[in-house]
Amino acid sequence: MEKIASFTVDHRLLDPGIYVSRRDGDITTYDLRTRKPNAGFYMDNVTMHTVEHLFATFVRNSSIKDSVIYFGPMGCRTGFYLLVRGESDETVLSVVLDVLEKICAYDGPVFGASEIECGNYRELELSRGKEECAKYLEVLKSKVNDFKYRT
Secondary structure, eight states: OOOOGGGGSOGGGOOSEEEEEEEETTEEEEEEEOSOTTSSOOOOHHHHHHHHHHHHHHHTTSTTGGGEEEEEEOTTSSEEEEEEESOOHHHHHHHHHHHHHHHHHOOSOOTTOSTTTOTTTTSOOHHHHHHHHHHHHHHHHHHGGGOOOOO
16 A cells, blocks of 8 residues: 555654645645654643634634635644645745734634534633643744745
């Protein structure tokens, strides 16, 4: 069986940051790596689920809302995938930073936190999502001047 592209990446070399995982025509998959793989510090389900709800809502209401294809967690619980059509890497980075800032400042109910809107609405906690996003924001801010995308 042919190995899929994401399994050809040496995860021992990945640090928290943002990477271009792949480009398929005009769709770019960004790897929003919040944690070092295989270091033993994985996101718990409540945190991961909350970040998914918050980030997905804010990015789908951003300046690139019509270009967003998908945002969701990695199964390994070390980050998220963001798929975007037709936007520059610089624009996406700017929007990711802005979305993280908005999440950190947000003080309201978690979006989609009802039985009607979500299949597991009880596993959402704003403070844990905000804490994860604040840590990731600091990582990205510390790397923004020497930003490099893995391709």
